[in-house]
Amino acid sequence: MGSNSIVSNRRMPEKMNCFDLSPNSNSDSEAEEVHVLAVDDSLVDRKVIERLLKISSCKVTAVDSGWRALKLLGLSDDEEEDKSSSSSSDGFEGLKVDLIITDYWMPGMTGYELLKKIKESSSFREIPVVIMSSENVMTRIDRCLEEGAEEFIVKPVKLSDVTRLRDYYMATREIRSAGSGINVNKRKLQESF
Amino acid sequence: MERTRLRRQVALTRQSLFDQGFLDEQFIQLEDLQDDANPNFVEEVVTLYYRDSARLITNIEKALEKNSLDFNKLDGFMHQFKGSSSSIGAKKVKAECTLFREYCRAGNGEGCTRTFQQIKKEYATLKRKLEAYFQVVRQAGPAETACWPK
Numbered sequence: 001m002g003s004n005s006i007v008s009n010r011r012m013p014e015k016m017n018c019f020d021l022s023p024n025s026n027s028d029s030e031a032e033e034v035h036v037l038a039v040d041d042s043l044v045d046r047k048v049i050e051r052l053l054k055i056s057s058c059k060v061t062a063v064d065s066g067w068r069a070l071k072l073l074g075l076s077d078d079e080e081e082d083k084s085s086s087s088s089s090d091g092f093e094g095l096k097v098d099l100i101i102t103d104y105w106m107p108g109m110t111g112y113e114l115l116k117k118i119k120e121s122s123s124f125r126e127i128p129v130v131i132m133s134s135e136n137v138m139t140r141i142d143r144c145l146e147e148g149a150e151e152f153i154v155k156p157v158k159l160s161d162v163t164r165l166r167d168y169y170m171a172t173r174e175i176r177s178a179g180s181g182i183n184v185n186k187r188k189l190q191e192s193f
Numbered sequence: 194m195e196r197t198r199l200r201r202q203v204a205l206t207r208q209s210l211f212d213q214g215f216l217d218e219q220f221i222q223l224e225d226l227q228d229d230a231n232p233n234f235v236e237e238v239v240t241l242y243y244r245d246s247a248r249l250i251t252n253i254e255k256a257l258e259k260n261s262l263d264f265n266k267l268d269g270f271m272h273q274f275k276g277s278s279s280s281i282g283a284k285k286v287k288a289e290c291t292l293f294r295e296y297c298r299a300g301n302g303e304g305c306t307r308t309f310q311q312i313k314k315e316y317a318t319l320k321r322k323l324e325a326y327f328q329v330v331r332q333a334g335p336a337e338t339a340c341w342p343k
Contacts, residue, residue: 054224
């Protein structure tokens with residue numbers, strides 16, 4: 001059946017209906033790599049999360065604030081304040097990311113506020129957002145999950161947390177991009193576990 | 194022979210850091226992120242930690258010198274400092290940070306000041322020990338490959 005050779009890729013929708021039998025179709029090509037936007041005001045934590053993600057074969061963009069994250073995505077609504085910005089809202093190509101992982105407690109904009117802004121946006125609400133926090137507070141966790149966070153990870157983040165996220169994301173990405181009724185993708189999902 | 198001796202020294206030094214409670218599991222997590230392409234990752238993170246947290250230490254010091262203590266501000270600084278310390282596996286430092294935050298929440302200025310002295314002590318001790326450790330690591334050379342100088 002060749003079902004194990006399907007490349008399901010949001011950026012190349014024309015491939016979804018054909019069987020890609022090329023030798024590299026199962027390897028971690030650029031197109032298959034999960035691109036993660038990591039947001040953390042701590043320099044040390046940014047370095048660590050970047051490494052955790054890279055070692056898990058993810059592409060990483062790491063920023064130090066929610067504002068910067070929104071700007072990169074092309075979701076910034078404060079053009080008036082930032083006159084020095086070289087990007088304009090017209091024709092600005094925001095960064096394409098597959099997953100956002102953000103610290104909860106950050107000065108300025110918290111991870112929760114960033115989560116809300118992303119979920120309120122029609123263009124970006126589909127991007128899964130994961131919250132990290134050093135504090136295991138039940139009310140905080142509930143609030144984030146209710147607002148649409150995919151998961152809440154207690155810091156310090158471990159490699160097992162990241163690989164679990166990546167595996168989950170890779171698995172659900174196929175279901176999400178396939179939409180309805182391409183059974184063969186679900187079979188691949190089962191095969192990969 | 195020398196290489197074996199050095200490697201043994203690395204292992205013993207490392208083990209003692211754990212046995213004496215200076216480091217916790219998170220340090221091992223960082224070690225697991227090292228490979229041939231990134232053989233000094235742990236040292237890089239630790240170096241970054243000491244460089245970056247120096248300014249937090251200064252901020253806390255200044256804040257503690259005020260006549261009327263701003264406990265929210267102090268707690269905020271300590272939250273950041275504790276977070277970084279936790280990320281490198283600095284067990285004793287982290288424990289003192291937790292204590293400091295408890296004193297903040299209780300509005301106990303004296304407790305904060307006292308605990309902060311303890312934090313600085315542990316922070317400095319760990320720095321010394323890790324510097325010595327990384328020095329032996331470097332002397333022992335890469336773990337798997339034998340690269341003898343010509």
